[in-house]
Amino acid sequence: GAGVSQSPSNKVTEKGKDVELRCDPISGHTALYWYRQRLGQGLEFLIYFQGNSAPDKSGLPSDRFSAERTGESVSTLTIQRTQQEDSAVYLCASSPSGTSGMSTYEQYFGPGTRLTVT
Amino acid sequence: AQSVTQPDIHITVSEGASLELRCNYSYGATPYLFWYVQSPGQGLQLLLKYFSGDTLVQGIKGFEAEFKRSQSSFNLRKPSVHWSDAAEYFCAVGAYSGAGSYQLTFGKGTKLSVIP
Numbered sequence: 001g002a003g004v005s006q007s008p009s010n011k012v013t014e015k016g017k018d019v020e021l022r023c024d025p026i027s028g029h030t031a032l033y034w035y036r037q038r039l040g041q042g043l044e045f046l047i048y049f050q051g052n053s054a055p056d057k058s059g060l061p062s063d064r065f066s067a068e069r070t071g072e073s074v075s076t077l078t079i080q081r082t083q084q085e086d087s088a089v090y091l092c093a094s095s096p097s098g099t100s101g102m103s104t105y106e107q108y109f110g111p112g113t114r115l116t117v118t
Numbered sequence: 119a120q121s122v123t124q125p126d127i128h129i130t131v132s133e134g135a136s137l138e139l140r141c142n143y144s145y146g147a148t149p150y151l152f153w154y155v156q157s158p159g160q161g162l163q164l165l166l167k168y169f170s171g172d173t174l175v176q177g178i179k180g181f182e183a184e185f186k187r188s189q190s191s192f193n194l195r196k197p198s199v200h201w202s203d204a205a206e207y208f209c210a211v212g213a214y215s216g217a218g219s220y221q222l223t224f225g226k227g228t229k230l231s232v233i234p
Contacts, residue, residue, distance in 0.1 A: 004161070031220070033221075040226070041226055041227075042122075042208060042224040042225050042226040042227055043162075043208070043222075043224040045221055045222075045223075048215075048221070056215060058215070091161060091162070093161075093162075095220075105150050105152070105167075105212035105220055105222060106164065106167065107164075107222060108164075109154075109161035109162040109163070110161050111159070111160055111161045112161055
């Protein structure tokens, strides 16, 4: 079956512009995560969606970052007034269950969007 | 809060040689542990996971990992490395965040290079 897809694969933008990144999770997966991966670093948690529950936004680095998800479908991550330190690969992952149980932790990742802010 | 340490930033091995990638975690309860692999330009792929039971777990592509509670470790091993194993490897611990989400905390990764 289809995996997690993300678009665009690459995005170059000028400092100060807004960008929107898209994630299509695996069909039927209720949980969706966004991560940021800076060069040479591990993955940094940004935000988590579980069904229609309020998202866990505890990882968002500033109020320039926001994300939306409608139900259990597509999610968009928006970065306003981009800065050079926002340059990174943004990874999306989905999980088959977000309420409890071991499967909750099994995350399936998309290929990422490489964002470059010039 | 939980944390993961991967002490080796970069490892180089010869094709056919054995491999061990180190991972140490910090977590107050019984951990859920994972290894992921990331090939250049790709997302992360799950290699194996430990939830409970047998401390030696088998994964895909011939990898295995051993959970050692006394050492807070979950090292990844492969008896004979193939050139296609060259990639970056991430260890992760799963925990309930208390804010409603089940999070993975990742180490910074170990880059594996394979010499033909």
